[in-house]
Amino acid sequence: MDGSASETNPGAGGVPPAGAALEIEVDGLRKTFGRRDVLRGVSFTLERGGFLVMFGPNGAGKTTTLRVLATLLAPSKGSVRVAGHDVREDPMPVRRAVGLISHSPMLYLDLTAQENLRFYADMYRLDDREERITELLDRVELAHRRYDVVRTFSKGMRQRLAIARAILHRPRVLLLDEPHSGLDPRAVDILDGLLGEIREEHTFVMVTHHIEKGLELATRLMILDGGKIVWEHGAGVARDAFDAVYREHVQEGSVL
């Protein structure tokens, strides 16, 4: 199934008001690795303050889409604009506007929590470096481990520090690549609490296999398969209905 314009229902519950500025504009995005087409004409927009959740089987192109939005991959074809800037032509403002939380924390294990955040604060040229680091370490409940090397942290603690790293520079857009992956229930609670606290300040795009969590957070839902959007909808979809839609649209043999 292609594009799914007929399925799209952006007016459903939870979607930011009509007329809100577009924070993300993706038009005809294609990405090719060698001879393999990973993305085959993905198009969507997301308003400021929106929360887009992408579902799909492994290899559907979800993470590749996130990496293009983050400027970590260049589009092979098509246009991608984030925070009003083209990711290929004008990547620096996009990088300033974007934060990425992945299942891998992107932290230097042999540096302390403070050294990691200082490093990223310098990379983003923050003027209020020390105040911001203190504020965020308090917020992710890691102030007591400020001077400990990250190698000694549990996975949940690393992920909390990764959240601090990702929002350190006050990005407008937060990209979440399976952020709940491998976390224990307590760490999931802390992550969700943090996402709730910063929800109002950011636009989100999340890739997840965690259906309940995705349906709960989304203002916009999307299923990718085979490098294309096969279904798109506003929020307010019940779990049973989503499962039926997923079975209908994702090719047989694909696993969510």
Add this chain to the structure above:
Amino acid sequence: MGRQFLAILRKDLIRELRTREMLVSMFLFVMLALVIFHYAFGVDDEADLTSLTGGMLWVTFVFAVLLGLNRSFAQEKDEQCLDGLLLCPVDRVTIFLAKAAGNLVFLLIIQAVSVPVFTLFFVERSYLPDLGLFILVLLLADLGICTLGTLLATISMNTRARDLLLPIVFLPLIVPVLIAATSATTAIFAEGADLGALLGRLGFLAAFDAVFLVAAYGTYDFAIGE
């Protein structure tokens, strides 16, 4: 650029001083190589080894730096730290310059320790009168080695066979530096400095450094990308 350059350099130095992964392996390699050279070439106490000094020294340094170059990017691949670095609004050339500067610092530390040991083993006369020239040769050759090495280490880090690929690509390309640095060093140690000949070699080293700095400036965005 200055703040970001210093941040990357400081991060690499802190990490290395804490783990000593690169420095210890480079230092052990250099010391073992010098000891092996000492026994391999110096069995006869009367042997004059001064004509071999440049070759022994620079072959040792070039192989030692290979150990460090691979490690310097391995840490960026851990926990996808390279993605975190590339997400930052930083010019890719700044990343290159900071990584090359880090490799240069580590090489200079190794040389600061190993050159005195080397002179004890292999140099008959004092090199102190020519120390300034020798330091100049070290700096120019090190700059070329670290510039080219950092560029190639960046390209090879995304390949599966990076441990094999880096030496295969790096060693042939570094031969011009090796030749110039070897002959300059040998001239300083063995013959006394013939300023005219030395200036030619120093000029060649400086030109090599400039060429690869410009090459890295033009290609690093591509090299560190996908």
